[in-house]
Amino acid sequence: MTDLRQAAIDVRENAYAPYSGFKVGAAIRGESGVVYRGCNVENVAYPEGTCAEAGAIAAMIAAGETSFTEAYVVAGSPLPVTPCGGCRQKLAEFGKGDVAVTMATVAGAEQVMSIADLLPGAFDPSFLGG
């Protein structure tokens, strides 16, 4: 098992998902090589819940890094979990170049897509120029 998959599997155990029962773990490798982890954190006020990918990105930013080279997301679903729309935009903000996102099941199935494929036509800083 790769270190990234192991990190995602491990942090998924800490997911707080009493409402959906759907635990997700995410791990990203910062450009420095350090691996950052995140899990979903739900709330009784449902829209306040946060995704595993967002948690991993927040951990990276808190540690002082701003880009990652690889991402891995794992869930207990029968098919590999695909990031929600909001997370695709978050991943696009910090993914370095054409970063691969591996989506996986606990059982071991994997699907790999680039961030560009996950979010074609992403809103990016070039639009801010007016």
Ligand SMILES: O=c1ccn([C@H]2C[C@H](O)[C@@H](CO)O2)c(=O)[nH]1
């Ligand atoms: O890529 C995904 C998809 C879903 N979830 C979470 C959000 C919610 O807590 C639960 C069910 O949607 O799974 C993630 O963390 N990442």
Ligand SMILES: [Zn+2]
């Ligand atoms: Zn999400």
